[in-house]
Amino acid sequence: MDQLFSTGNLEQESSALRNRLKELERKLALAEQSAENLSMALDATAAGTWDWDMVTGSLTVNAHWAAMIGYDLKEISPLTIRFWQEHCHPDDLERSNDLLREHFEGKTDHYELELRIRHKEGHWIWVLDRGKVFSRDESGNPTRMIGSHQEITGRKTAEEALKWSRAFERLTTTISNRFINLPSDEIDGMVQSTLQLIGEQVQADRCYVFQFSEDLTLMDNTHEWCAEGIEPQIDLLKELPTGTFPWWMQKINNNEVIHIPILSAMPEEGSAEKEILESQNIQSLLVIPLAAGPSPFGYIGFDAVREARNWPPETVSVLKLAGGVIANALQRKMVETIIQAELDLAIKLSATATFDQTLNNILRCAFKISGMEAGGIYLVDHEKRTLTLACHEGLSQEFIACTGSYSFDTEQAELILKGEPVYADYTTLGLPCQEAVRNEKPRAIAILPVSYHGEVIACLNVTSHKLSRVPDLACKGLETIASHIGAAIAHACQEEQVSAAKNNLESLFDTIDDFLFIIDQEGKVIASNAAVTSKLGYEPGDQIGRHTLEFHPEERHQEALTALQEMLEGKSVTCTVPLKTRTGELIPVDTKVARGIWDKQPVLFGISRNISDLINSERARLENEQHFRGLTELLPLPLFEVDTDLNITYSNHICSETFSYSQSDMQDRMQARDLCIPEDRDKFALCCGTFNDASCAVPENNEYTCLRKDGTRFPALFYSMPIISSGRIVGASCMFVDLTESKKTEEALRNSALQERIAQEFKSLIDNIPGAVYRINSSGASMLSMYPDALPDFTREEFQHDLLETYGIIHPDDRQLVIDSNLALRAERKSDTLTYRILTRNGEVRWIEDRKTSTFSPKGEFTGIDGILFDITTRIRAQEEKQKLESRLRKSQRLETIGTLAGGIAHDFNNILTPILGYAEMGVMSLAFDDVLHDYFSEIMLAAERAQNLVSQILTFSRAQESTPAPMSVQAIVNEALKLLRPSIPSSITIEQLIDKECRNILADPSQIHQVIINLCTNAFQAMEGSGGKLKIELNEITPDATMLKVFPKLRHRPYLRLSVSDTGIGMDEATIERIFEPFFTTKSVEKGTGLGLSVVHGIIVSCNGEITVESTPGKGTTFSIFLPVIDEKVASAIEDEKPLQGSGSILFIDDEIATVEMMTLMLSKLGFTIHAEKSPIEALRLYRNAPERFDLVITDLTMPEMTGIQLSEELRKINPGLPVILMTGYGQNSDIALPLDHYGISRLLKKPVKLAQMASTVNELLISNKNSSPALS
C-alpha cells in the first residue's frame, strides 16, 4: 500500500485500489462461497479428504476419512503421514510410493491408486486414493499435497470374487482337459500334478488323495502334494484302519464334504479324528469324497497347517467338481487295469498251447482283476455228473483233497449249476464243509459258473484269505472273464479230445491188417501203416519216399504203372498186381485208392487188401459148382438157369429132352419165355423176374402150359429161386414139374369132391337160417335144421314129432288150418304160408310162420313138403301193440272232435235256452196260478231246466265247463262219495277199499272229482246189479313205466295218483270199450242213464292233465283206472296259516293309490324284496324301458287313469316277453286262482285285498320259475 501512495496520483490510485479491493472482496466472497459449496458437496459425497504438509509431515483429514476406517476424527488427531503408512496394506504401500514419486517428478498430472487400508477392527478395506501437489518450494519440490479417499471395498470384493471364480473355472476346465484321453498309466502322475494345481489355487498347505481298500477296512494315502516348507506325510499314511475314523468314514460314505475351518471347533463326534489331526498340526481341513458310482472309494483332502483357513462355499463346490474328475480318472484307471488284464488274458489264451496252460492263465487273470489271491477252476462233466477241480492256485493240499470233486447232488454243485455268479463270505455261505476247509479260512469268495451254449461247463472260483467281501468292481471283471472263457475252455477241452482222437486214429491206422498208404502225385509213398513195414519187411521209415512200383514185381511194372496213372487221373480202378516183399515173395492184393488232400497236397489214399483167402475160396467154389452140375444132370426134372434178362445160361439134359431142344440150342442164350405158350409168357416172366423187382407180386398160381419145340403142349408147375452172387441177384434157377399124368387123376377126383362141397355148403346155409327147416316125405317128417334160439323151449325131436307128425303143440283153434294146408299141398305143386299159434310147455302162446312148398317127382308123383318155420311172436306182439296204440289214438281224437262239437252245440243251446226259459218264466208270471196256460209254461220251464242240466254235462265233457281247480285230497272225496252211495247199493255187493292214506294231493275241482267217483261207482254196481259181486276201490301213487308211457303218450315220467274202480260184473267186449267215453253212448236203459256219465268223467280227467284206462273181460268184470298228477302243495286253506316266505329280487310296483303303494312297499321290503313303486303307469313304462335289467318282476294294479294294468303289461312284454307280471284287481267275487291269462301278458291275477303270504309265495314262485325257464334278459 505504501508503495502505491508513493507513486502519486493518490486519488486515482486509491480509487483504483478501492475498486481493486472491492473486487478482491467480491472475489473472496465468491471464493468463500465456492469453498463452502465445495465443502458441502464433499460432505454430501461422504468422501474422505486429506491435506498432507509434506514439510512437517502432518496430515489433516476430515471426519469421513476417519469414519471410513472405523475411527472418530478426534480419536486419531493430530495425525501424521506415518499413521497412513502404518495402516496401508504393505503390498499396496510400495506401489503407492512409486506412483507418488512419478507424480512429484511431474510425470503424471495426478496421483491415483486403489489400495487397502486396515480397518480399526483389523480387516482391510479398499479405497480409491487420489491426490495432487498443491504447492512447491522454489526448487520445485512439493511442499503440500491434498487429496481424497473413496471407499471401493464392495466393488473390489466383487471383482476379486469374479476373478477368483474365473480362475477356478479355468482350473476345472484345465483339470478336465488334462484327464481326457489320458493313458491309464499316466493317470497317477496327472493326479499328482493336479493336486499341486488345486492346492496352490486354494492356498492349501497340503493336498492329498486317500483310497480305501475294497472292503473299506483300510485306507492308503496314494497321492500327495505339499506346499514349500511343509513336511510330506504320504509314507506314514499307509494301510490305516478306517475303523479309527468312524465319524470321518460315516461322512465320506454319505458322500458329504467335511469342512473344518477351525479344528478346535470340530464337533464332539469327531473327537477321535480331532486328536489325530491335531498331532499333525492341522489348523483347517477340507475333505471331498471321491466317488465314481454310488459309494465313495476314497477322498481328496486339503490341509491348512500354517494358519487356519475358511474355504468359501464356491471353492468347495468347485473342488467337488475337481474331485469328480479325479475320481473318474482313478476309477477309469482301475477299470482299465481290469480291461487290460482281460486283454492280456485273451492274448495269452490265443497263444496257449495246452489245456492246463489255458486254465492257469484264466486263474491268474482272475487274481489280477479281483485282487484276490487263491482259487481254482472246476470242470463240469455232465455225463458222469461230477465237478472236478482241474486247476488251482494258492490253496493248501488238505483243502484241495476235500474240495477236489463234487457230484451233482451236493449243495456245492447245485450252487454252481444254477449258472448264476455268487459273491459271498465263505463262512456265511452255509455250505457243509469239512475241517480242512474250515482251517483254510477262506473269506470272500466269488463263484462264477462258466457257460457255453447255455450249459454250465466249468466254474471259476476265486477266494481271498484277507478280504471279507468281493470288491464290487472285481465282480464285473470276473463276470466278464467268466462270460468270455466259456468258448476258450470248451475249445481247449475239444482240442484235447481231438488230440486224443487223433492218437486213437493213429494207433487204429497201425493196427489195421491191410496195407494202408499215402502216395503223392508222382507215385511216391508219403506215409504208410505198420503193416506195410512189417509185412513187406521194411524198416520203419525206410518205405517213405520210395516209388510204388518198387513194391510190385518187376515183370508186372507196366501193368502197375498203367493202373497208377489211371488212379492219378481220378479213375476208379482196382489194381490186382501183387505186392512183393523184401525177400521177393509175392502177396496177392487188390489195391484201391481214393484222391484226397494231405498236408495241403493232393495225394492218393490207398489200401491193398490181401486176397490170398479170396483166391482160395474162389477155387473151392468152382469145384463145388462142377459137383453141383454133375448132380443136376442126374435129376429127372427139367432144370435150367437164366440170367436177369431171362436168357437161359444153363440147362440139364432132361430139360432139353422134355422140350425137344438140343442142349446146345438151349444153352445158347435161348429165351426162357419161349418155353411157355404165348398167353403164359407174361406171367412166367413176372415169376422169373420177381428177383429183379422185389415189389412185384408173385403169381399165386404157378401152373403153366409149356410149349415144346415141336409145338406140342403140356401142363407143368414152375418153380424158381434167385441166384445171388456178391449180394446181388444175377439170375434164377428154375425147374418145371410135368403135370400131364397128375392132371388126369385130379380130373377124376374133382367130380366127387364138388358134390360133397355143395352138400356142405347147403348144410351150412340152412344151419344159419334163423328158423327151423323141415322136410316131410314118404319116409316121414324130418327136421333138417334148428337155428338155436329161433324157437325156444323145443328140441328138434319135439318139433319133428309134435308139430309135424301129431300137430299136438299147435293151438287147437289153428290145428285144422295146418292139416287143411298140408292136404292141399299134396294135391298139387304149390307154396303156402301159414301163421298159427303153438303152445309152449308152460302154456304160453307163440306165433309161428310156416312157409312151405310141395315137391313132386319128374313123373308128377308127390314126393314131399319142404318147409321153414319162423317164430314171429315178437312181430305179432308189436303189431298188436301198435294196433292198440292206434285204436287209442283214434279214440282220443274222436273224443276230442266230439268234445269240440258238443261244446259248440252246448254254447248255442244255452243261448237258445235263455229266451225259452225267460219267456216261459214271463208266461208263468203273467198268468194266474190256476190258468191252464200257467201249467203249460211251467212244463216248458221244467223241460228247459233239464236241457240246461244236460248242456252243463256236455260242457263238462268238452272241458268247457267252468271249474275251480285247487289242491285237494282224493282220499277225503272217496270217503264222502261212498258215504253218499252206500244206501243205494244192494247188499249183494260188497265194497273193498284199498286206500293209501299217504297219497299226495292233486290239483282239481273237488266237486268234479266227486262226480267222477259217483259216476264210476254207479256204473260198477249197475254192472253187478243182477248177480252181485265185489266193488273194489284202490287209491295209491305210481310212476308210469316205459310200457305205460308208450300206450298213454300224454303221461309223463312223474308220480301220479291212481284211483281204480273194479267190479266183478258182466264186463264189456272190445266194441263197447271202443266207444264207451263217447257222449250219449250207453248200454243202459233210458231210465238208468243219459249216456253222458263216462264222457263227463273223461272230460274231467283230461282237463286235470290225467288219463283214464279201462280193462274189461266179458263175464268177469271191468276196471277203470284214473291217473292224476300229484302235487306237493297242501290244501288251499293251509296256505293262509303259513308264514310268508322270505325272498329276494327287484320288483317294479305300480298303483295309482298312494295308500296301496305305501302298504305294498312296506310289506314287500319286509320280505327281503327290493321294491320300486310308481304311481303312474306311463312313468313306470318309461323307467322299465330305460333299464329293463333293473327289475325281475312287475306288480301292477288293474284300473289306473292313464292306462290299465293289462295295457301296461302288454307294453312291458313287448320289451321283455319273459317278464313276470302280477295283476291286482279289486273286482270280482271269485277266489284267486291261476288263470289262463298269458294271452293278456299277465302271469298271475291277485284279488285285493292281497294277503302278505299269498303275495310272497306268488312272487317267489314266479321268480323261481322264470329263473329256471328262461334266461334273464340279456
Place this chain on the structure above:
Amino acid sequence: MNILVIDDDAAVRKFIATTLKRENHTIIEAENGTEGIQILQQERDIDVVITDLIMPDKEGIETIMEVRKMNPSIKIVAISGGGKVGPENYLVLADALGANATLKKPFSGQELLMSLKLIE
C-alpha cells in the same frame, strides 16, 4: 236306467230287452263288441252294459276292458253260455277284469233283474 245290451244272438238280445223294458229301462242293442263300443262313444249317459263274452268280431273280455277304460264308473254285467274249447272260465275272467256281475246262460228274467239290483 240306460242299458246297452251286446250279444250276437238276436233272440237273447230280444229276451233281455223285453225283460228290462218291462221294468222301464231304456235299452240299446248291439250285435258285437265293436258296435257296442261305438254306441258307448256316442251315448254318454249309459248306466249299464250287459255283454255276452263269446262273440265274433270283438269278444266280450276285450269289450269289458275297453269299456272300463272309457268309463271306469259304468256297471258291467257279463253273460255267457260258456263252452267252446279254448281259454276256460270266461266268466271268472270277466269278473276279475271288471264285470260287476256275471250271469250264466241260460238265465231267467228274475236272475237278470236280481243281478242288476245287486250292482246298483
